[in-house]
Structures are given as C-alpha cells and as structure tokens.
Amino acid sequence: MGKAESKELPKDDEYAELRVIAEKQGPSAVSKYLQEYISQCKNEKVAFAITGRTATGKSTFINKMNNVNPGDIGFAKSGSGNTTKKPTAYLNPQNKRIVFYDLPGVGTMEFPKATYAEEMELERYDYFFIFFDKVISEDDYFLVCKLVELKKSFCLVRSKIDEDLRNAEDDGKREEEVIPAIREQITEQISRDKHLMNSDAIFLISSKRKDLGDWPQLLCHVENCLPPTKFESLIYSIPTLTEYVIDVNYNTLRRRKNCRQQLPLL
Numbered sequence: 001m002g003k004a005e006s007k008e009l010p011k012d013d014e015y016a017e018l019r020v021i022a023e024k025q026g027p028s029a030v031s032k033y034l035q036e037y038i039s040q041c042k043n044e045k046v047a048f049a050i051t052g053r054t055a056t057g058k059s060t061f062i063n064k065m066n067n068v069n070p071g072d073i074g075f076a077k078s079g080s081g082n083t084t085k086k087p088t089a090y091l092n093p094q095n096k097r098i099v100f101y102d103l104p105g106v107g108t109m110e111f112p113k114a115t116y117a118e119e120m121e122l123e124r125y126d127y128f129f130i131f132f133d134k135v136i137s138e139d140d141y142f143l144v145c146k147l148v149e150l151k152k153s154f155c156l157v158r159s160k161i162d163e164d165l166r167n168a169e170d171d172g173k174r175e176e177e178v179i180p181a182i183r184e185q186i187t188e189q190i191s192r193d194k195h196l197m198n199s200d201a202i203f204l205i206s207s208k209r210k211d212l213g214d215w216p217q218l219l220c221h222v223e224n225c226l227p228p229t230k231f232e233s234l235i236y237s238i239p240t241l242t243e244y245v246i247d248v249n250y251n252t253l254r255r256r257k258n259c260r261q262q263l264p265l266l
Helices: 010-025 025-044 058-067 112-117 140-150 162-172 175-190 215-225 228-237 239-249 252-260
Strands: 046-054 088-092 097-101 127-132 154-159 201-205
Touching: 010 025, 010 252, 025 127, 046 058, 046 228, 058 088, 058 097, 058 127, 097 228, 112 140, 127 140, 140 162, 162 175, 175 201, 215 228
Parallel strands: 046 097, 046 127, 127 154, 154 201
Antiparallel strands: 088 097
C-alpha cells in the first residue's frame, strides 16, 4: 500500500547485469559501469511532497532530511506549510536536485478539496509523506484516496514519538508499552478503510532522534517506491541519516534484500 506501480527493472536484475559485465569484460568495465551509474544518480531530480496539518512535525522532518539547523540557509520554520499560498521548496544542501516541498493544507478555504490536486500539481511529485498527529484526519484520508487514484507513492508518518515516550514516563507508564499502544490505536482506526486497512506504509518516527521508531522501514519503503537511481541520489545526499540506518541495520547488499522482504508494520 502506498507504492505506485514500478516501471523499473527489479533490483536483482541490476546485480545480474553487473555480474555479466564482470565475467565478460572484467574489472575495468565494472568500474566504468559504476562510475556512469553514480553520475546518473547525481543528476537525478527527486521531488518529495510533505503534507499534513500544522504541528505534526513536517518542518522538523525536512530539516532532519536536509541536515540543516536554525540559522542555516534552507532551514524550515514551523508552520510554514499553513501560511504559504503555494508549495515551499527546500533544496537539499548536498544535492540541489533533491527538493522537499512543504505543501499547504488540504481542505482549507484557500485550498478546497475539489481543486487541491490540480492547484498543488500532485502529478509532479515522486513521493508523498503525509504527516498526522494522534489520529488520521478526514483530510488525510481524502489525500490518500486521491494519491491512490493518481497512482502516486506515499506513506503516512506519525512523528514525535520521542514526546510520547517522555509523556509516558511522566504518567508512570513503561517505555516498551508506548509504541505498541500507538500502533494498536492506529490499527483500530484504519481497520475500516479499504485503502489503509492492510497498509505497510504507516511509520512511527521521531524527527529529532534517528534511533527511535521506524526510520529503517520508512527508508525501505521509499526505496521500493522510487526508481533505483533516484533512491541512490537520495542516499548520497543524506549521509547523516542513511549511514546510521545502513550501518546499524543492514550491510550494503542485505539492505536491498531486506527492504523487499519487509513485513507489514501494523
């Protein structure tokens, strides 16, 4: 769920092609192939759309992905997506061809549902992150249905689980009970929706802490949804995040295999 139909060759075919080159043409041909592939990745344009209500963690997420801090060029201030009259672009400092667009909220007086898809030009984006707070709103469901109709790839993101853990500690709850309880609540909520009831595209994360939640699974979903060269371009551009995910959870080859064999999160 949340994955558009891929027009790319399966990744195993890429490895098979590389093996054939090595066997028939030798190491120098493999080196040339990889150099050309890396060059292609660096030239790929990737457009991410970040949607959802205000105060759901969108700006913090964008800043984490772009590895920027307050005062840096391109730092996303909280609330910008609800005050702008058009999508706000945040270019990745490492690769300006990778852009995160903070979209105005759907279902407002300025952007009614009937014309939202056309005004936001939803067709132009490669992947959508739909942020939600405690519950998935009616506007979120509307956008999910529209993206399914347009055959666009997306996921839903429940961020700020670091805050949930702190609040649980204050309430005397055990930390290990918190995230399963949140998952159960989400599962109950989406159980009656045909587009989401069996979804593997809902992730719980902390945009401030990359060691909490479903960051590896989230990146796996993005990888499965993007063409290989676009995903590799993203990997090269956010080393502070992807190095942790790859080094701790996968090695270079197993990462791809595990992504494809990922079990549903809910």
